[in-house]
Amino acid sequence: MSRKLVFAIAALCFAAGEPAWAAEAVNPSADFKAFRDYFTSRFPKVPLKDFVNGPYSMDADLRKQWEAKEEFPPYEFALEQGKEMFATPFKNGKSYADCFPNQGIGIRQNYPYFDEKAGKVITLELALNLCREANGAAPYSYVKDEMAALTAYMAYTSRGKPFDIKIPDDPRALEAYENGKKYFYQRRGQLNFSCASCHVQSPGQRIRTEVLAPALGILAAMPIYRSEWGGMGTTSRRFVTCNSQVRGVPLDPQDDLYRDVEYYLSYMSNGLPIAGPGARP
Amino acid sequence: MRKYILILLAIVWSIAGIAFVAAAGSEADFKSALAAAESANKEAGALKNQWTTTAQQLAAAKQAAAAGDFDKASSLAKQAEALAKASIAQAKEQQEAWRAVEIR
Numbered sequence: 001m002s003r004k005l006v007f008a009i010a011a012l013c014f015a016a017g018e019p020a021w022a023a024e025a026v027n028p029s030a031d032f033k034a035f036r037d038y039f040t041s042r043f044p045k046v047p048l049k050d051f052v053n054g055p056y057s058m059d060a061d062l063r064k065q066w067e068a069k070e071e072f073p074p075y076e077f078a079l080e081q082g083k084e085m086f087a088t089p090f091k092n093g094k095s096y097a098d099c100f101p102n103q104g105i106g107i108r109q110n111y112p113y114f115d116e117k118a119g120k121v122i123t124l125e126l127a128l129n130l131c132r133e134a135n136g137a138a139p140y141s142y143v144k145d146e147m148a149a150l151t152a153y154m155a156y157t158s159r160g161k162p163f164d165i166k167i168p169d170d171p172r173a174l175e176a177y178e179n180g181k182k183y184f185y186q187r188r189g190q191l192n193f194s195c196a197s198c199h200v201q202s203p204g205q206r207i208r209t210e211v212l213a214p215a216l217g218i219l220a221a222m223p224i225y226r227s228e229w230g231g232m233g234t235t236s237r238r239f240v241t242c243n244s245q246v247r248g249v250p251l252d253p254q255d256d257l258y259r260d261v262e263y264y265l266s267y268m269s270n271g272l273p274i275a276g277p278g279a280r281p
Numbered sequence: 282m283r284k285y286i287l288i289l290l291a292i293v294w295s296i297a298g299i300a301f302v303a304a305a306g307s308e309a310d311f312k313s314a315l316a317a318a319e320s321a322n323k324e325a326g327a328l329k330n331q332w333t334t335t336a337q338q339l340a341a342a343k344q345a346a347a348a349g350d351f352d353k354a355s356s357l358a359k360q361a362e363a364l365a366k367a368s369i370a371q372a373k374e375q376q377e378a379w380r381a382v383e384i385r
Contacts, residue, residue: 031384038384185379187371190332190364196382249331257329 026174028167028267031181035268039216043204052220052275054213058204062211066279075152075225075277078145078232082153085146090135096150099131108151108158109274112263113166114173121176121259124151125234142253143240148223148232148277155223155276163220163274165267176256180264183257184215189248195261210281217269219262221278228281235262307351314358315342321365330372335364 039051046057056063086104089095097103101110111124122130128150129139140146167173187194196215198207203214210228222235233241236253239261243250251258318339325331342357 034384185383186375190334247333249333
């Protein structure tokens, strides 16, 4: 047997033993299609746009309670506070409106985006704090009420607008996207759960008294009022809590990886309407 | 009689000495177990995969040591090290294992 033939057979054996994904390139549009197909075929009775309503799209009784609650929504105070904060100028006379396209109105669906100049993912929460710092104000905590109020107002002005997340043909953007996807699927914490364990493998199932939301559209209603928290919570707060609940030490809010996860999940929800602020049990 | 008292005192001193050496050894054991646990937990931190339970066991170990219970402190520190090592193993395993559950 010639040496060439031996190498060819060895290469074939090696290729056959490799998993299908080993040589795959990062392909957000293929991921998007597979992600959407998974949820729509698993839950054929749920209208596509209804996935943004999280657990209420999965459980009829819970939905009735939510619809009744929406008559006097628990996030209303935060919304009013956010509107007032948004309109209040900084000490230098400028305001949040000066930091955003379209004066910050109806733009939530475009966040997060990849900033090619900064080389990183910019979430709405980060953009708000960058705006504050650029105007001489101290940044807000990413997990407290002020940030939730501001993002609640900005989400409200964007309600119904479809997510429109773009991934530029830039290796750094693709890397951020891939890192976010990886973090989403990686198991962590002593309980050995990934984000996907709950929100891909088990939506609609109960974990203790909670009905798990599907990952499709899961960020569309952020920020949310959670009865469990007794208050409003940002996307950062949600990620931090998810990690703690599986006994993992959370990352810093707005850590690169959290922003990358938000980028990945928001891209997966492209076309679905913004529904924030939301209310959850 | 005096002779017996002296022998008795010698025995008591010997026992006390042994007990002291044992206690000192236990503190050294704790310090070594704590260093190993903290080192492993630092490695888990570099992998962004620490567990809350590791931190809890480390805190409990330090508390036991502060109260002078070095046996308990050593045992807790060893548990913390085992948890930290498990979190490192999890992070390393998940570097590739996540792909098997990805929607595709």
